Amino acid sequence: MIVGQQKPFDEIWEMVKGFKKVLVFGCNTCVAICHAGGGKEAEILTSLLRMKAAQEGVDMQVDNAAIERHCEPEFFEPLMEKVRTYDLVLSTACGVGVNFLADRIGAIPVYPGINTTFYGAVPEAGFFVELCGGCGNCVLHLTGGICPIVRCSKSLMNGPCGGTNNGKCEVSNETDCAWFLIVERMKKLGTLEKLFEVQPPRDWSTGTHGGPRRISVEHIRAFEEEEEKNAATEGR
Amino acid sequence: MKSGSNLERVIASGKMAVTAELGPPMSADPHEVIKKANILKGFCDAANITDCQTAVVRISSIAAAVIALREGLEPVMQMTCRDRNRIAMQADFLGAAALGIKNCLCIAGDHQMFSAAGKLKGHPGAKNVYDVDTCQLVGIMKKMRDEGLQQGGDKLEVAPKFFVGASWTPMGDPMDFRPYNLKKKVDAGADFIQTQGIYDMELFKAQMEKARNLGLLERTAMLAGIIVPKSAMMLKYMDSSVAGVTVPKSLIERMNKAKATAGDDKKKARELQEQEGIKITVELIQQALEIPGVKGVHIQAIEWETAMEPIVKAAGLYPRPTFPDA
Numbered sequence: 001m002i003v004g005q006q007k008p009f010d011e012i013w014e015m016v017k018g019f020k021k022v023l024v025f026g027c028n029t030c031v032a033i034c035h036a037g038g039g040k041e042a043e044i045l046t047s048l049l050r051m052k053a054a055q056e057g058v059d060m061q062v063d064n065a066a067i068e069r070h071c072e073p074e075f076f077e078p079l080m081e082k083v084r085t086y087d088l089v090l091s092t093a094c095g096v097g098v099n100f101l102a103d104r105i106g107a108i109p110v111y112p113g114i115n116t117t118f119y120g121a122v123p124e125a126g127f128f129v130e131l132c133g134g135c136g137n138c139v140l141h142l143t144g145g146i147c148p149i150v151r152c153s154k155s156l157m158n159g160p161c162g163g164t165n166n167g168k169c170e171v172s173n174e175t176d177c178a179w180f181l182i183v184e185r186m187k188k189l190g191t192l193e194k195l196f197e198v199q200p201p202r203d204w205s206t207g208t209h210g211g212p213r214r215i216s217v218e219h220i221r222a223f224e225e226e227e228e229k230n231a232a233t234e235g236r
Numbered sequence: 237m238k239s240g241s242n243l244e245r246v247i248a249s250g251k252m253a254v255t256a257e258l259g260p261p262m263s264a265d266p267h268e269v270i271k272k273a274n275i276l277k278g279f280c281d282a283a284n285i286t287d288c289q290t291a292v293v294r295i296s297s298i299a300a301a302v303i304a305l306r307e308g309l310e311p312v313m314q315m316t317c318r319d320r321n322r323i324a325m326q327a328d329f330l331g332a333a334a335l336g337i338k339n340c341l342c343i344a345g346d347h348q349m350f351s352a353a354g355k356l357k358g359h360p361g362a363k364n365v366y367d368v369d370t371c372q373l374v375g376i377m378k379k380m381r382d383e384g385l386q387q388g389g390d391k392l393e394v395a396p397k398f399f400v401g402a403s404w405t406p407m408g409d410p411m412d413f414r415p416y417n418l419k420k421k422v423d424a425g426a427d428f429i430q431t432q433g434i435y436d437m438e439l440f441k442a443q444m445e446k447a448r449n450l451g452l453l454e455r456t457a458m459l460a461g462i463i464v465p466k467s468a469m470m471l472k473y474m475d476s477s478v479a480g481v482t483v484p485k486s487l488i489e490r491m492n493k494a495k496a497t498a499g500d501d502k503k504k505a506r507e508l509q510e511q512e513g514i515k516i517t518v519e520l521i522q523q524a525l526e527i528p529g530v531k532g533v534h535i536q537a538i539e540w541e542t543a544m545e546p547i548v549k550a551a552g553l554y555p556r557p558t559f560p561d562a
């Protein structure tokens with residue numbers, strides 16, 4: 001899932017204080033799970049903004065809404081008309097949602113209410129950890145299922161640096177050294193020798209360094225096109 | 237000869253090599269480098285010029301290396317993977333070779349977080365690079381030198397001829413993987429290795445035994461790293477806080493004793509500890525040179541370059557060999 005954190009309230013206030021009619025727009029998928037931007041959080045943020053506006057004597061209408069997902073067009077459909085009546089949408093969806101809405105909404109600004117932070121998991125309630133960096137060329141089969149790209153602070157591909165200290169990363173003694181974990185795990189799997197081979201320089205163009213990425217699943221697109229055509233013929 | 241550097245010649249001659257360390261200043265003034273170069277000159281075969289160590293901005297390694305070279309001190313340019321991508325690194329290799337630099341040590345580099353760990357503000361918010369890691373960087377240098385090719389495959393008209401080094405932390409954990417870590421660097425093409433500072437020679441000996449069994453010590457020149465201890469406090473700090481370094485209690489006790497002998501006299505306490513530090517260093521060097529496969533020592537007298545002369549002399553490593561046609 002995508003993990004984020006609500007922006008500091010003062011920063012949000014600075015963003016929104018000049019607007020008259022604000023919609024706080026939550027997303028009920030990833031960012032709801034991480035308690036950053038679901039419908040519930042959007043509602044709380046709305047109350048806080050109303051209180052602040054009253055306190056500061058600012059005339060502002062603040063409402064809230066939420067949909068299941070901000071990353072697929074159909075979820076917006078029932079609400080778009082209403083959304084377009086606001087001067088500002090403060091989206092508490094992840095950055096994907098903010099972008100996606102901004103691309104579609106027309107001449108209404110969409111501001112981010114959260115800081116989208118990483119792809120991670122929830123090992124225990126209220127605790128989130130980064131586990132993948134979306135590098136576009138997964139090597140987990142070589143590293144015992146532990147990601148060297150984001151779990152090693154230096155994205156090293158050929159083993160630990162000299163900074164490993166009691167299994168912790170040199171960056172912080174609260175962060176596990178990914179390479180310590182990888183070596184231990186490979187020992188357990190009986191495949192340590194996989195790590196002995198030198199991994200050549202990576203092609204990073206599959207990640208964020210190759211420009212914006214797109215994936216086109218041709219058979220799905222073809223299928224959808226076909227369906228549309230059929231529907232059109234049937235309707236005729 | 238791969239590079240014809242002085243360091244390579246000393247190693248090839250079968251004599252024990254000595255390398256030192258020169259840390260460039262946070263200043264645009266070259267005099268500090270010139271001064272340190274002249275202190276070290278004659279007491280080592282080459283000196284490592286650190287590359288923004290602990291991620292602190294200093295005169296770049298390549299520039300300071302050229303300054304040292306002009307003073308007659310052979311540099312080992314250091315190159316961290318933290319600050320440059322493969323384009324910048326290879327461009328710097330060509331430039332460094334064109335300027336007469338012949339040795340390069342490839343290292344991962346301290347994370348930028350370290351730049352603010354001490355009293356400095358540093359640049360903890362900097363973006364790091366890590367386009368390639370140490371093994372890959374070693375491979376790139378070898379490919380440039382031996383095949384005349386860039387990493388991407390384009391041809392070089394004139395290849396840069398470097399004596400290629402890498403660092404090794406023999407006692408870093410996971411310890412049982414460290415010999416393989418070394419193997420990867422050697423497989424990638426490391427001509428020489430400089431280790432993290434060693435105080436526990438028994439432990440080092442055991443790791444060297446494993447390296448020998450992997451057949452690595454015939455394929456690379458192992459220079460044992462010795463960090464000259466200045467005080468009991470420094471040794472305690474190294475023991476507790478520096479990754480991959482363990483200091484035997486007996487050494488800390490010796491330093492404590494030296495300090496205690498001075499009573500309340502702070503200046504004397506410092507002098508006695510420094511004397512003891514030099515003594516300890518000389519002993520460590522002698523022990524290291526006895527370990528089969530060790531081809532020399534990398535002595536780091538950090539911000540204490542004047543210690544090199546008495547150390548090298550007392551260790552019986554003076555004068556340094558010279559080569560008539562060099």
Ligand code: SF4
Pocket residue numbers: 131132133134135136137138139140147148149150
């Ligand atoms: S290797 Fe790449 S795709 Fe695989 S987990 Fe790591 S960042 Fe994600």
Ligand code: SF4
Pocket residue numbers: 151152153154155156159160161162163164165168169170171176177178179180
């Ligand atoms: S200590 Fe481990 S996780 Fe941290 S940078 Fe080094 S190898 Fe990577």
